[in-house]
Amino acid sequence: MKIDVLLGLQWGDEGKGKIVDVLTPQYDIVARFQGGPNAGHTLMFDDKRIVLHTIPSGIFREQTLNVIGNGVIIDPFIILNREIKQIEVLTDVKSKLCISEKAHLILPTHRLLDAANENFRGKNKIGSTLKGIGPAYTDKISRNGLRTGDLLLPDFLKKYNALKDLHLRQIETLQFDYRATQIDNLSFEAYETAWFEAAETLKSYKICATEYLINDALQSGKKILAEGAQGTLLDVEFGSYPYVTSSNTITAGVCVGLGVAPAKIGKVFGLFKAYCTRVGEGPFPTELSDDTGKKLQLSGKEFGSTTGRPRRCGWLDLPLLKYACMLNGVTELIMMKADVLNDFETISVCTAYDYNGTISDAIPFDVSAQPIPQYRPMQGWQCEIKTNNMPSELTDYIAFIEQYLGLKIGLVSVGADRDQNIRL
Numbered sequence: 001m002k003i004d005v006l007l008g009l010q011w012g013d014e015g016k017g018k019i020v021d022v023l024t025p026q027y028d029i030v031a032r033f034q035g036g037p038n039a040g041h042t043l044m045f046d047d048k049r050i051v052l053h054t055i056p057s058g059i060f061r062e063q064t065l066n067v068i069g070n071g072v073i074i075d076p077f078i079i080l081n082r083e084i085k086q087i088e089v090l091t092d093v094k095s096k097l098c099i100s101e102k103a104h105l106i107l108p109t110h111r112l113l114d115a116a117n118e119n120f121r122g123k124n125k126i127g128s129t130l131k132g133i134g135p136a137y138t139d140k141i142s143r144n145g146l147r148t149g150d151l152l153l154p155d156f157l158k159k160y161n162a163l164k165d166l167h168l169r170q171i172e173t174l175q176f177d178y179r180a181t182q183i184d185n186l187s188f189e190a191y192e193t194a195w196f197e198a199a200e201t202l203k204s205y206k207i208c209a210t211e212y213l214i215n216d217a218l219q220s221g222k223k224i225l226a227e228g229a230q231g232t233l234l235d236v237e238f239g240s241y242p243y244v245t246s247s248n249t250i251t252a253g254v255c256v257g258l259g260v261a262p263a264k265i266g267k268v269f270g271l272f273k274a275y276c277t278r279v280g281e282g283p284f285p286t287e288l289s290d291d292t293g294k295k296l297q298l299s300g301k302e303f304g305s306t307t308g309r310p311r312r313c314g315w316l317d318l319p320l321l322k323y324a325c326m327l328n329g330v331t332e333l334i335m336m337k338a339d340v341l342n343d344f345e346t347i348s349v350c351t352a353y354d355y356n357g358t359i360s361d362a363i364p365f366d367v368s369a370q371p372i373p374q375y376r377p378m379q380g381w382q383c384e385i386k387t388n389n390m391p392s393e394l395t396d397y398i399a400f401i402e403q404y405l406g407l408k409i410g411l412v413s414v415g416a417d418r419d420q421n422i423r424l
């Protein structure tokens with residue numbers, strides 16, 4: 001068998017959690033391959049709204065095993081206190097979760113360092129979620145990091161203290177007063193104590209070499225879905241660097257983040273919103289800083305699932321979407337939040353940019369470049385979308401996107417609940 005992939009084609013928050021939950025009944029395993037608690041994946045069913053950060057979005061379906069792969073970074077405090085404790089009343093997490101021994105740990109000092117780095121950048125800050133993502137991945141690459149499997153070894157505390165010391169020296173160099181900084185509303189010391197308690201509990205979960213588990217499962221004909229976090233335009237290689245996250249959010253990340261060979265990649269589901277949003281700093285060519293942007297934000301309830309920050313909103317950007325489809329080898333598109341456009345008389349779509357008089361669909365290298373989007377206005381449908389009778393304006397919108405991208409849209413999501421979908 002091959003492993004299918006579901007990931008975001010924009011700047012994150014496309015609705016990945018919802019669709020993974022919808023597709024999970026077709027899979028034996030759902031596996032996260034990158035990112036960490038910077039992610040916020042929302043699931044809605046039975047009038048419940050659940051936000052997952054590290055745990056794969058397949059956790060609520062019986063029979064499905066959920067794997068946190070080696071490419072993910074884990075904060076024991078968050079996974080335990082902000083995820084497991086909330087959902088264990090709904091499902092037996094422990095029996096359905098497996099964590100890679102090679103997944104790196106986010107230490108309390110990684111979170112301080114994240115804040116110190118952002119503070120140091122001043123007005124050039126990234127707009128990080130401050131979950132310690134950049135510093136934890138930095139330590140992984142610079143070979144200083146600690147992994148989940150290290151929790152089970154006798155010298156963990158010694159290694160922890162050595163790394164903490166290094167971090168505190170780095171924080172001092174950045175002239176950051178960490179004692180005045182709270183982490184999740186706790187002082188550093190209180191957070192560190194809670195972190196160790198959570199780490200102790202995490203040791204009772206299944207921690208193993210998930211690369212064997214994944215490959216053995218594929219070998220024996222099991223179906224696996226890899227769940228992306230963030231979005232293609234936040235990829236550390238191809239996103240709007242440095243306004244990106246610190247992992248490979250694209251299909252290629254599945255290979256290193258789970259330990260599967262490139263030839264084992266199967267279908268690639270690429271998710272995009274019917275418009276665009278971005279949270280944090282960085283270029284956003286089609287951003288609308290006017291009433292239309294505000295209207296998108298309000299009707300789309302565009303406030304961050306992890307940080308509560310308002311998301312910047314704008315029209316759909318087809319050159320960027322085409323770039324994302326190319327990087328990921330998308331085989332099927334899924335359009336999200338079409339219902340958010342129900343009230344718009346005209347919907348604009350960016351088809352190219354004007355750079356100093358030259359029209360092009362290439363993505364600029366320079367993040368300070370401000371290309372002028374070239375819009376094609378389309379007629380809005382101005383009604384509620386019914387699953388059995390799609391308005392012709394929506395059909396036209398879909399056809400235009402499909403033609404531009406040379407790919408089919410297989411599913412249109414028209415509401416946050418797990419049942420609000422139209423299969424095409």
Ligand code: GDP
Binds near residue numbers: 013018305337340
């Ligand atoms: P993710 O990070 O990609 O999983 O997405 P988030 O959960 O951060 O953000 C998506 C938001 O849109 C969540 O609040 C979802 O409940 C909501 N949502 C998902 N699909 C739809 C949809 O089709 N229509 C509407 N109105 N909301 C949706």
Ligand code: IMO
Binds near residue numbers: 011012038041127129
């Ligand atoms: P999901 O999985 C949207 C953004 C942050 C910031 C940048 C770097 O829910 O789609 P980081 O904390 O990684 O150092 O932040 O990336 N960002 C996200 N934006 N959705 C996410 O995840 C994001 N994860 C990180 O806002 O601009």
Ligand code: MG
Binds near residue numbers: 012
């Ligand atoms: Mg999200």
